[in-house]
Amino acid sequence: MSSLPLLEWFRDTPLAQTIRNSSWLLPAIESAHLVGYGLLIGTILAVDLRLLGLGVRRQTASQIAGELTPWTAGGLVLAIITGVLLLSYDPLKFYANHAFPYKVALLVTAVAFHYTAHRKVTLSNASGIKLVRNRLAAGVSLALWLGVALAGLAISLNPF
Amino acid sequence: MADPMSILNFCHWLERTHGAVAIRESMWMFGALISIHVLSLGVFFGTVAMLDLRLLGRGMRNTPVSDLVNRFLPWTRASFALMALSGALLIWSEAVKCYTSTSFRIKMVLILLAGVNILVFHRTCRTAASWDQGAVLPARAKFAGFLSLLLWTGVLAAGRAIGYDY
Numbered sequence: 001m002s003s004l005p006l007l008e009w010f011r012d013t014p015l016a017q018t019i020r021n022s023s024w025l026l027p028a029i030e031s032a033h034l035v036g037y038g039l040l041i042g043t044i045l046a047v048d049l050r051l052l053g054l055g056v057r058r059q060t061a062s063q064i065a066g067e068l069t070p071w072t073a074g075g076l077v078l079a080i081i082t083g084v085l086l087l088s089y090d091p092l093k094f095y096a097n098h099a100f101p102y103k104v105a106l107l108v109t110a111v112a113f114h115y116t117a118h119r120k121v122t123l124s125n126a127s128g129i130k131l132v133r134n135r136l137a138a139g140v141s142l143a144l145w146l147g148v149a150l151a152g153l154a155i156s157l158n159p160f
Numbered sequence: 161m162a163d164p165m166s167i168l169n170f171c172h173w174l175e176r177t178h179g180a181v182a183i184r185e186s187m188w189m190f191g192a193l194i195s196i197h198v199l200s201l202g203v204f205f206g207t208v209a210m211l212d213l214r215l216l217g218r219g220m221r222n223t224p225v226s227d228l229v230n231r232f233l234p235w236t237r238a239s240f241a242l243m244a245l246s247g248a249l250l251i252w253s254e255a256v257k258c259y260t261s262t263s264f265r266i267k268m269v270l271i272l273l274a275g276v277n278i279l280v281f282h283r284t285c286r287t288a289a290s291w292d293q294g295a296v297l298p299a300r301a302k303f304a305g306f307l308s309l310l311l312w313t314g315v316l317a318a319g320r321a322i323g324y325d326y
Contacts (some may be wrong), residue, residue, distance in 0.1 A: 027324050031317035034201065038316075042206010045235070058227060067220045071213065149199055157191045 007091040016088035026089060033082040037149065039075025043068040044114070044145060047122060051138035053131070061134070065122045076111070099158060103151035110144035171255035183253035190253070193246045200242035201316070207232040207239070208312055215305025221295040261325040267318035274311040277304060 010016060019025045046068060050061040087094055094100045121137040174180060183189045211228050213219045220228065251258050258264045281304040291297050 023324075027321045028317065031313070031320045034198070034316055034320065035205070035313060038202050038205030039209055040206070041202035042208075042210055045203060045206060046210060046232070049231075059223060063222070064220075067222065068210070071210070071219055146199075149202060150195070153191075153195045153198060157194060 003095070004092075007095055010088055010091045013088065015085070016091075019085060019089055026086075029082050029085050033079055033086060036075045036078030036080075036082060037152075039071055040079060041075075041145060041149070043072040043075065044141060048138035048141050051122065051134040053135075061122050062124070065119075072114075094155070097155055097158070099151050099154035103148060103155060106144060106147045106151055110141075110148050113140060113144055168256070168259060171259045174252060174255040177252075180253045180255070183249060190250075193250050197243055197246040197250065200239040200246070203235055203239035204243060205312060205316065207236045208308060212305040212309045215297055215301050216309075217296050217302070224293045225297070225301075226292050257325075258322070261322050263318045263321035263325045267315055267322065270311055270315045270318060274308065274315060277307050277311060280304070281308075 019029065047061055047065045050059070050064050118137050118141050121133055175184075183193070210220065210232065211225075214221070214223065214225060214228055281301075284300070291301065
């Protein structure tokens, strides 16, 4: 079964038409997408730096993550909602874009990793004993989110 | 008759220099510069937003403000330097387009205002250690955080809008 009819339906929804007919909605949604991305990257970087043993030692990674969790989630939700709105602008373009499936795959992997293994390591509160595990979790996390950002850039820079 | 000393003429000259032409005509330079600009934006905006939210009392309330500053200021500075460098190279390659873009001018003014906000904050607020550990901060510290979030979001939006200006 082809997903084309679904994409065409999405393209023709009133919401998508409103965005296409506006001169300022698209740049505004793109800006909100970047704000969400910034919040996400900044808060994850804060936790991962702590896991890597860089930065302030006064608080554990678990404490830092505990305080930042709502902002990480907020940034993620904002980026996903605006991302779906950006898709609606021209779903068929994304369907044909070579970088798009990579971004979706990397995003799903990054989110899954963040809320399972990464979370487990962060909450375990071990600051010295299992250093290798901490560093591994932080390294994988940073690599995955960098990959998501790079794939997103590839979509916007490459029309094919 | 064009004034030979005008900024516009300077921009015309600037984007005809070898370096500017090299960036424009390269297959990958422009994309690489945009990528560096946007990746460092994530680190910059994220670290700035965390401090701003702390000042506003919306997160990290148990962390002393000075701890946050010490921990993240190097990252904020490094990412800003990368953004400024990649941004300067992008301006070099498209000087006339930037000069004539309203969004670009708004962006530059907002960066300037955000810079003034930082200077005022660091001169007046950061020296006050009395509230460093407090969960709720004095109004002027809150205001600095609010203004910072507003101005940097504006810088980001104006930057995004440059691409739609022509």
